[in-house]
Amino acid sequence: MSPEVIFSISYILLCACIIYPPSEFISAGFTVEAIFSKYLGSEQESFTTYHIKKSCLNLFVYSLLPLAYVVSLCVVGYIEEITILFTGFSLYWKLFATTSLAIPFFSLYQIKKWCENNYEQHPIAINLKKFCNNNTSWKSVANDVDIEFRRFDKVCIHTSAVVTVIATENWILKVMPLTVFVIYQSDASLVVKEAKTYEISNHSSDGIQYLNIEIKSSRQNVNPFIIRINARDFKDLRDRVARSIEILPNVKFHKSVIEQFVDVFKETIKSNPIYDIGHQDLDMCLGCSQVRPNVKIQKLCEDTGVNNCTSCYCRPMWCSDCMAKWFASRQDADQQNKWLSSKCTCPMCRAIFCMLDVCRLGNIDDE
Ligand SMILES: [Zn+2]
Numbered sequence: 001m002s003p004e005v006i007f008s009i010s011y012i013l014l015c016a017c018i019i020y021p022p023s024e025f026i027s028a029g030f031t032v033e034a035i036f037s038k039y040l041g042s043e044q045e046s047f048t049t050y051h052i053k054k055s056c057l058n059l060f061v062y063s064l065l066p067l068a069y070v071v072s073l074c075v076v077g078y079i080e081e082i083t084i085l086f087t088g089f090s091l092y093w094k095l096f097a098t099t100s101l102a103i104p105f106f107s108l109y110q111i112k113k114w115c116e117n118n119y120e121q122h123p124i125a126i127n128l129k130k131f132c133n134n135n136t137s138w139k140s141v142a143n144d145v146d147i148e149f150r151r152f153d154k155v156c157i158h159t160s161a162v163v164t165v166i167a168t169e170n171w172i173l174k175v176m177p178l179t180v181f182v183i184y185q186s187d188a189s190l191v192v193k194e195a196k197t198y199e200i201s202n203h204s205s206d207g208i209q210y211l212n213i214e215i216k217s218s219r220q221n222v223n224p225f226i227i228r229i230n231a232r233d234f235k236d237l238r239d240r241v242a243r244s245i246e247i248l249p250n251v252k253f254h255k256s257v258i259e260q261f262v263d264v265f266k267e268t269i270k271s272n273p274i275y276d277i278g279h280q281d282l283d284m285c286l287g288c289s290q291v292r293p294n295v296k297i298q299k300l301c302e303d304t305g306v307n308n309c310t311s312c313y314c315r316p317m318w319c320s321d322c323m324a325k326w327f328a329s330r331q332d333a334d335q336q337n338k339w340l341s342s343k344c345t346c347p348m349c350r351a352i353f354c355m356l357d358v359c360r361l362g363n364i365d366d367e
């Protein structure tokens, strides 16, 4: 390979790292945002202004990349004289060299248009303007977004090196290098359209699952957008968004081994006798504090001679989900096929129990 080709390939890689910085670049502070952080100001203080400035900067930096390539060819010495750039070589090369010179001017012209009249024509301002009430300016919407972004209760999900999804109390924002998509939560609808699982290794059934969620607004002219998030972040988003998230029937959420076991556990204990606790008031489940306890351990199985189950006198303190997770956590991770026939100890008194000894409570409504 000629040195010119190697140089060109390295340059293309460098461009890719500037546009789509890998985590090493981000942690080393070698990104457009980090280098120009003084000019950009604080995202926390004024979110909208920060992203307007950032988009202008990104556009300008991207537009310089082809020209920087041509110039660096001269600097390194692969092209001897700057004048033959535009006269010599093939037609394609002349075309490329001329375009590379023109693109930064176009981008400067675009940025100038964006900045006119207080950013009135900037894509972010245009997106915000759609949420204005009569006669108010996009600035007042921007101000509301800024205020909510400053709070600690927002959810930020970095879905890739250049895309971040932010859910504040009232807004859902998708931040991209050149714009920010905005939707007001109270007129938004969220639909999980697709779930894709990627296996990390052959012997674990725990793959990474990504969800494609379409976010639409019932307001006119507001463009819908799609966010792609890791299924692990889904709960955070769901908890922050005031709207319910619809999941299309064909979307199958990938379940972890533990989640699958919880389902089997709950199904299995359905065939055990019911334990009637009368009308006692029960505190919340000790495991999750979300629901009332709904299972009681009592020895019902027959002795087998070794490792017999023992009596537990504890009050019901756990829900079936938490009991199933506790059960799973005490098992050998490599012997999943033996879990159901294994034993466990009561989380409170350490009495030994098996699946036959877990009884659902009598007067509790089934989920
Ligand atoms: Zn629980």
Ligand SMILES: [Zn+2]
Binding pocket: 297, 312, 313, 314, 346, 347, 348, 349, 350, 351
């Ligand atoms: Zn016990």
Ligand SMILES: [Zn+2]
Binding pocket: 299, 300, 301, 309, 352, 353, 354, 355, 356, 357
């Ligand atoms: Zn037992």
